[in-house]
Amino acid sequence: MIIEARDITLLRGPCPVLDQVSLTARPGEMLGLLGPNGAGKTTLLRTLSALEQPASGDVLYDGKTAHELGRRELGRTVSYLAQSGNIHWPMMVEHVVALGRLPHDHNPQKDAAAIARAMEAAEISGLAGRTTGTLSGGERMRVLLARALAVEGKVLLADEPVAALDPYHQLHVMELLAAQAHAGVTVVVVLHDLTLAARFCHRVALAHRGKLVATGTPQDVLTPERLRAIYGIEVETGTRHDQPFILPWSRAAIAP
Amino acid sequence: MSRLALSAAQDPHRRDGIAPGLLVGLLCLLVALLFAISLAIGYAPLDWDAAPHEIRTGDEGLASLILTQLRLPRALLGILVGFSLGLTGAALQGLIRNPLADPGVIGVSGSAALGAVGAFYFGAAALFPLALPLGGLLGAGVATALLLGLAQRGISTTALILAGIAINSLAGALTALALNLSPSPYATLEIVFWLMGSLADRSLDHVVLATPFIMLGVILVLATRRGLEALTLGEDTAASLGFSMRRLRLLVIAGTASAVGAAVAVSGTIGFVGLVVPHLLRPLVGHRPGRLLLVSGLAGAALTLGADILVRLIPTRPELKLGVVTALVGAPFFLALLLRLRGQEE
Numbered sequence: 154m155i156i157e158a159r160d161i162t163l164l165r166g167p168c169p170v171l172d173q174v175s176l177t178a179r180p181g182e183m184l185g186l187l188g189p190n191g192a193g194k195t196t197l198l199r200t201l202s203a204l205e206q207p208a209s210g211d212v213l214y215d216g217k218t219a220h221e222l223g224r225r226e227l228g229r230t231v232s233y234l235a236q237s238g239n240i241h242w243p244m245m246v247e248h249v250v251a252l253g254r255l256p257h258d259h260n261p262q263k264d265a266a267a268i269a270r271a272m273e274a275a276e277i278s279g280l281a282g283r284t285t286g287t288l289s290g291g292e293r294m295r296v297l298l299a300r301a302l303a304v305e306g307k308v309l310l311a312d313e314p315v316a317a318l319d320p321y322h323q324l325h326v327m328e329l330l331a332a333q334a335h336a337g338v339t340v341v342v343v344l345h346d347l348t349l350a351a352r353f354c355h356r357v358a359l360a361h362r363g364k365l366v367a368t369g370t371p372q373d374v375l376t377p378e379r380l381r382a383i384y385g386i387e388v389e390t391g392t393r394h395d396q397p398f399i400l401p402w403s404r405a406a407i408a409p
Numbered sequence: 410m411s412r413l414a415l416s417a418a419q420d421p422h423r424r425d426g427i428a429p430g431l432l433v434g435l436l437c438l439l440v441a442l443l444f445a446i447s448l449a450i451g452y453a454p455l456d457w458d459a460a461p462h463e464i465r466t467g468d469e470g471l472a473s474l475i476l477t478q479l480r481l482p483r484a485l486l487g488i489l490v491g492f493s494l495g496l497t498g499a500a501l502q503g504l505i506r507n508p509l510a511d512p513g514v515i516g517v518s519g520s521a522a523l524g525a526v527g528a529f530y531f532g533a534a535a536l537f538p539l540a541l542p543l544g545g546l547l548g549a550g551v552a553t554a555l556l557l558g559l560a561q562r563g564i565s566t567t568a569l570i571l572a573g574i575a576i577n578s579l580a581g582a583l584t585a586l587a588l589n590l591s592p593s594p595y596a597t598l599e600i601v602f603w604l605m606g607s608l609a610d611r612s613l614d615h616v617v618l619a620t621p622f623i624m625l626g627v628i629l630v631l632a633t634r635r636g637l638e639a640l641t642l643g644e645d646t647a648a649s650l651g652f653s654m655r656r657l658r659l660l661v662i663a664g665t666a667s668a669v670g671a672a673v674a675v676s677g678t679i680g681f682v683g684l685v686v687p688h689l690l691r692p693l694v695g696h697r698p699g700r701l702l703l704v705s706g707l708a709g710a711a712l713t714l715g716a717d718i719l720v721r722l723i724p725t726r727p728e729l730k731l732g733v734v735t736a737l738v739g740a741p742f743f744l745a746l747l748l749r750l751r752g753q754e755e
Contacts, residue, residue, distance in 0.1 A: 229651070233645065242691075252642060252650065
């Protein structure tokens with residue numbers, strides 16, 4: 154599914170949090186949303202998932218608005234992985250994953266198959282009978298990812314899914330997201346890690362003060378000059394096995 | 410899926426609860442048993458051979474009067490009131506994702522009590538006996554209208570609960586004012602006794618008055634089952650799964666207000682049932698907030714019937730008030746439960 158934001162403006166009081174933002178993500182693509190804290194990444198992702206209503210502009214899902222799709226159909230189509238990984242009750246892992254089936258008409262066989270597929274894809278099949286209170290941070294994020302995958306939507310929107318994870322689990326979750334994109338899902342992911350963005354995303358969009366300052370391939374967008382201007386950092390860059398890495402090294406002399 | 414089921418069955422950490430159908434069945438049996446016991450005991454001796462015959466023949470003898478005017482209303486109200494408290498306690502805990510919530514937090518029970526106290530204070534209660542529950546319903550209705558107005562405007566769950574707490578405080582203050590200004594010590598005593606909560610001396614009129622409101626409340630609250638389940642992962646995730654948060658709040662608040670308002674209007678305030686019962690049942694349903702609703706209602710009915718039987722078995726005069734017993738038993742039990750749960754978590 155093509156998800157398209159057209160001239161989105163969103164206000165908090167008089168201040169625009171998003172200012173005439175346009176963005177398109179396509180099936181099979183992993184699109185990274187980057188930018189400093191407060192740039193509007195999360196708000197943009199929430200707007201893409203219809204959790205926020207823009208003051209002007211449209212979000213279109215294969216050309217249809219959220220209203221035209223309807224709440225239920227939207228729930229089946231667009232899967233949203235929230236930033237706060239709260240699981241409020243110590244439920245069993247497979248019951249948490251099963252929550253992803255709620256937008257669908259109840260069908261025990263279909264649901265069980267989808268839950269099993271999602272758990273397999275997130276590599277948590279071994280955790281099925283555990284309660285969420287007994288999980289490590291990495292296991293927990295994969296459980297939440299499996300919940301989002303159990304929706305079996307055409308779009309997956311993930312808000313900083315690797316922020317609280319150790320490097321091993323960061324790579325693991327990014328690989329799982331990449332596999333989803335490879336399978337034809339439209340994946341939009343908010344990231345802070347520049348190397349992960351450069352390595353895993355087909356395209357990235359760089360946000361700054363409510364605007365998208367650049368959209369394109371990581372090589373084109375994440376240049377040292379731009380990162381200095383937007384993040385206020387000096388970076389070391391290079392390639393390893395033909396794959397780019399970007400290492401934040403020091404704060405720039407001039408603050409952003 | 411079979412492989413999954415196998416690995417889950419072997420996991421020693423597995424806490425799935427017992428099969429939902431079995432749990433509901435067992436609780437229904439328990440409620441039926443306690444209902445029968447509740448019918449069987451009382452101060453006025455009941456001739457069990459005569460009662461059915463008298464009811465069949467329409468002969469208003471002593472036995473049929475005791476059964477239909479004393480025992481039956483009491484047992485039926487035990488089920489209705491207990492079910493309302495257990496169910497709505499579970500729903501509110503699910504809505505605010507906090508195990509500290511009980512049906513009292515939205516202020517409807519305090520307002521219902523205030524309405525009934527108003528009926529005492531202005532003398533309506535002396536004119537006709539149903540003035541009390543009608544006053545209670547009126548009080549609950551005012552508080553409900555206020556809450557629904559706020560919920561309709563789309564305010565957050567936290568703000569809604571804070572509004573409920575404010576309503577509760579105001580209702581409490583006005584109730585205290587009525588006591589303060591009450592014309593005679595006898596009236597004060599009557600109000601205080603009523604506030605303690607009881608199912609004694611209620612008639613079938615009380616049952617008829619409360620049932621539609623309680624039924625409506627139960628239907629509304631049970632309709633939130635899937636939404637509450639989704640709320641486990643927070644409001645954003647629930648919304649992304651296709652649930653309207655505003656609708657969910659409206660249903661829980663309207664349902665709780667209707668059921669608990671009517672329950673308090675006929676029985677006074679009965680504490681701890683709505684708080685303790687969901688805690689007790691939660692591990693048995695694998696902590697799933699949607700699954701918890703029905704079983705909490707049934708367990709609430711069982712607990713209230715049980716406590717009301719206990720009240721009649723303890724030979725004190727005047728009879729212990731039901732609300733006193735549920736709090737006396739509930740509070741220490743609740744503390745013990747919390748200590749035990751804490752022990753498990755560590």
